[in-house]
Amino acid sequence: MVASVIPQFVPAFYSSMYTTALYGGLIVAFIGLIGIAMEKRDIQILILTDLVGLAMLIVVAAVGTDLSEALILPGLVVELAEIMAISEILISREMRKVDEGTSFTPMPLKIDMEIMTTAPNFIALILIAYGVFLSGFTGGAVAGGGIVIYVLSRKVRGLPIFVLDGVGAISGISWCLWIIGFIFFFLLPQYWLLSLFLAALGLLLKVASKIGLIGILMREEYGRK
Amino acid sequence: MFNLAIWVYLGLALTLFGSLATVWGPGVKDPVIRTINTEVASVGVSLILLTYNSTLALLTLIATTIIVTLILFRAISRLEEMGADV
Numbered sequence: 001m002v003a004s005v006i007p008q009f010v011p012a013f014y015s016s017m018y019t020t021a022l023y024g025g026l027i028v029a030f031i032g033l034i035g036i037a038m039e040k041r042d043i044q045i046l047i048l049t050d051l052v053g054l055a056m057l058i059v060v061a062a063v064g065t066d067l068s069e070a071l072i073l074p075g076l077v078v079e080l081a082e083i084m085a086i087s088e089i090l091i092s093r094e095m096r097k098v099d100e101g102t103s104f105t106p107m108p109l110k111i112d113m114e115i116m117t118t119a120p121n122f123i124a125l126i127l128i129a130y131g132v133f134l135s136g137f138t139g140g141a142v143a144g145g146g147i148v149i150y151v152l153s154r155k156v157r158g159l160p161i162f163v164l165d166g167v168g169a170i171s172g173i174s175w176c177l178w179i180i181g182f183i184f185f186f187l188l189p190q191y192w193l194l195s196l197f198l199a200a201l202g203l204l205l206k207v208a209s210k211i212g213l214i215g216i217l218m219r220e221e222y223g224r225k
Numbered sequence: 226m227f228n229l230a231i232w233v234y235l236g237l238a239l240t241l242f243g244s245l246a247t248v249w250g251p252g253v254k255d256p257v258i259r260t261i262n263t264e265v266a267s268v269g270v271s272l273i274l275l276t277y278n279s280t281l282a283l284l285t286l287i288a289t290t291i292i293v294t295l296i297l298f299r300a301i302s303r304l305e306e307m308g309a310d311v
Contacts, residue, residue, distance in 0.1 A: 014277065017233050024237035028244045028266070035248035043304060043311050047297060051244050054263075055272045058240065058285065061277050072274075072282040080289045087300035094309045135231065197249050207275075 025058030042090055045082065053079040124150035128208075135200040137207055144211025151212065171209040177202030179214030232276040239269030256301045256311050260294060 130144025243266030
């Protein structure tokens with residue numbers, strides 16, 4: 001049954017191992033889900049979620065084509081974002097329960113140096129310039145790191161609401177750039193360089209603005225006195 | 226010289242063993258031990274990805290595994306610090 005749907009260019013080894021790897025992945029997922037069903041405490045369930053994510057990776061990788069490899073990458077990133085978000089939710093819920101002066105990012109020392117207020121301009125500038133030079137997903141992460149450093153270390157409170165809206169709008173426009181670049185790849189393949197740069201710069205703006213937004217929201221939510 | 230099937234089976238066995246160790250292994254009431262046990266399963270998945278020639282996926286898996294472990298350790302230590310039931 002399986003043999004009829006496999007394309008001819010999949011190596012014979014992968015298609016011969018497909019059933020084994022698929023059942024192995026399903027068994028691992030089953031074990032992980034049993035563990036989740038038996039646990040009561042939230043942090044333990046979060047750790048076991050990791051296991052189900054690994055099983056998902058096996059099931060996707062068992063296909064053995066380039067597309068399956070390309071599908072593993074967003075799966076991993078989404079799993080990472082999910083675990084990050086849920087762990088923050090658990091921590092902040094516990095902080096609300098305790099309701100005393102616990103800081104969100106505990107520091108061993110009270111750092112009050114001049115360099116913390118003057119240097120971030122320079123560091124953020126360098127990081128953003130380097131991120132723009134890199135472009136793409138990596139460049140977006142580097143530039144976003146620069147924005148986060150700027151936002152978190154400078155103690156400027158109360159960013160006007162239209163700045164937040166503007167960052168969101170940049171994110172949306174860059175998403176459109178990315179989609180336009182992708183469509184150009186298929187409709188006008190001779191302009192591949194243009195579409196490549198549209199996609200890369202769109203992704204740069206998208207990731208940088210998203211990471212910057214996370215930094216702004218963290219400061220607004222937890223830096224409040 | 227290389228029988229590729231051996232590595233897939235080894236990876237599957239490691240993943241299975243690691244997941245069993247994570248769910249029912251000794252001392253998993255402690256969340257730190259449970260987190261470290263998931264590493265065994267992730268090494269098994271790395272072997273499978275290596276056999277399937279998925280270089281990018283393998284590199285991303287290694288990077289995200291490290292970050293996930295750091296996030297989980299931070300969450301565990303913060304929750305224990307605040308005296309939550311972990």
